[in-house]
Amino acid sequence: MKVKYDFDQIIDRRNTNSVKIDALKEVFGADDLIPLWVADMEFLSPPEITDALKKRVEHGIFGYYTPDDAYFKSIINWLENRHSWTVDKQDVIFVPGVVKGFAFAIDAFTNVGDKIIIQPPVYPPFKTTSEGLNRKIVNNPLIYDNGQYSMDFDNLREVAKTGCKMLILCNPQNPSGRIWSKDELSELAEICFDNQILVVSDEIHSDLVLRGNEHIPFATVSNKAAQNNITLMAPSKTFNIAGIVSSFAVVENEEIRKKYFNYLNARQLGDGTIFGYIGAEYAYEYGEEWLNQALEYIQENIDFVDDYLQKNIPQIKAVKPDASFLIWLDCRALNLSQPELEKLFIKKAKLALNSGTMFGKEGKGFMRLNVGCPRITLEKALDNLKKAVVL
Ligand SMILES: Cc1ncc(COP(=O)(O)O)c(C=O)c1O
Structure with missing residues (x-):
């Protein structure tokens, strides 16, 4: 029987020197934000890799x-x-x-x-x-x-x-x-x-x-x-x-x-x-079976975000990716300057995303969302965003 990997599990990465979590305050000026920026994932790596590394560590030389x-x-x-x-x-x-x-x-x-x-x-x-x-x-x-x-x-x-x-x-x-x-x-x-x-x-x-x-x-x-x-x-x-x-x-x-x-x-x-x-x-x-399951989970996360935006925040559109756990969000219909858009995400919605202009001036009006995380994190993030945009 195939192993079923659990991508819903919430893993606490605080105080592990993770850029995504432990550098929030330094980069965004606040550490109470949902971290959806740096492109790594909130999932445990395949246990097959961890076990091999553990075995090697135990050798001791x-x-x-x-x-x-x-x-x-x-x-x-x-x-x-x-x-x-x-x-x-x-x-x-x-x-x-x-x-x-x-x-x-x-x-x-x-x-x-x-x-x-x-x-x-x-x-x-x-x-x-x-x-x-x-x-x-x-x-x-x-x-x-x-x-x-x-x-x-x-x-x-x-x-x-x-x-x-x-x-x-x-x-x-x-x-x-x-x-x-x-x-x-x-x-x-x-x-x-x-x-x-x-x-x-x-x-x-x-x-x-x-x-x-x-x-x-x-x-x-x-x-x-x-x-x-x-x-x-x-x-x-x-x-x-x-x-x-x-x-x-x-x-x-x-x-x-x-x-x-x-x-x-x-x-x-x-x-x-x-x-x-x-x-x-x-x-x-x-790692292939882990990856196949992770990709299914990521695809469902992408579909979830796309569906949520269409129903609840139609001013923001997901550019649906062919590959990766990143979604490029087209926020141009909000008609905000880039600093105003960043402020909306950080201060009002309490979300840490990459600002579109980091990728060049062509990224004006966009934000990059990392969906390599448990679905519940995305649910919270999108609810925050909805309140920030609508209220
Ligand atoms: C396109 C691209 N290249 C390279 C990297 C980083 O690779 P590395 O950590 O191996 O330098 C990233 C990370 O987000 C990336 O998106």
């Missing part, structure tokens, strides 16, 4: 660790079975975080002052990391039409001619949860290849694909994609183990691989920790 074939096999099998992507062991390397993974790629493949394309609204470190490394951001904003985001290929074709060196792709997209189609990814691959723009594809949300959808790894869409790409992935969001640090990169092109892996290896950045390797291996090897 934590010396230098070398990953064996089982670690690489767990990744290779996962990519094959879950995403129909066949990769070789030699193409895979540990990276100490997806953001760090693209920061290293920026360092290794571009110079100070070089131009990097991003497509806002998008995960804030795409911009902050690039600018922090003194690169210039070139925006190719997504088009938002009828509740759906798409890429602006006409504009991309134009900016691609201006000497850009890299494009950082979010696939699936954060904050909208959009899964890009094969045609869209192929078109992007073609434009970037033809203009010698390296595509770094952040696929951290790829395993969080919701009912009826399918993630398409960028590298699989064409030869031009496979030969001009670094893909970054991780079990961190998927299995709620972000604090363990267990990401990896996949690079199929030999020249790019050599350059990137040399950059990492020369600095010993491709060496993970004991817990990172064990966490990833057990997640991919034994």
Whole structure:
């Protein structure tokens, strides 16, 4: 009989140094808010991972660790079975975080002052990391039409001619949860290849694909994609183990691989920790049933939010994600400035969400809601929001 995992359980994370809970006061100025911001989940990670880590802790010696074939096999099998992507062991390397993974790629493949394309609204470190490394951001904003985001290929074709060196792709997209189609990814691959723009594809949300959808790894869409790409992935969001640090990169092109892996290896950045390797291996090897059940629960949370908003707060619309436990809320019909919108959520509704403009000015009028939590938390949050908007 299958184990039934319990996602309704309320877990107290206070005083565990959790950013989402323990940094509320510092970031939002109050700690009595319902935390629905940072993208980790309020669910216990799969017990199969916890048990493996416990067993290793009980050994009591934590010396230098070398990953064996089982670690690489767990990744290779996962990519094959879950995403129909066949990769070789030699193409895979540990990276100490997806953001760090693209920061290293920026360092290794571009110079100070070089131009990097991003497509806002998008995960804030795409911009902050690039600018922090003194690169210039070139925006190719997504088009938002009828509740759906798409890429602006006409504009991309134009900016691609201006000497850009890299494009950082979010696939699936954060904050909208959009899964890009094969045609869209192929078109992007073609434009970037033809203009010698390296595509770094952040696929951290790829395993969080919701009912009826399918993630398409960028590298699989064409030869031009496979030969001009670094893909970054991780079990961190998927299995709620972000604090363990267990990401990896996949690079199929030999020249790019050599350059990137040399950059990492020369600095010993491709060496993970004991817990990172064990966490990833057990997640991919034994976590699939937990994930399938978690995704069903998340889908029901999304449906619940969508339904509640339509019935009770029609001024706020959910942009329903194809993947992830994040919902991009279109609050533009409230006709508030961004500071007023933030105030409504924080002061009146007592909710901590990510403000839309964190993702670029294109996020004005939006808020990002994390639904990776027990349904009862969402029920309370939405009741608070209803009172705040209606009263
Ligand atoms: C698109 C995207 N990339 C990267 C990250 C963070 O990855 P890491 O913690 O491995 O740096 C997040 C976290 O929210 C994300 O949404």
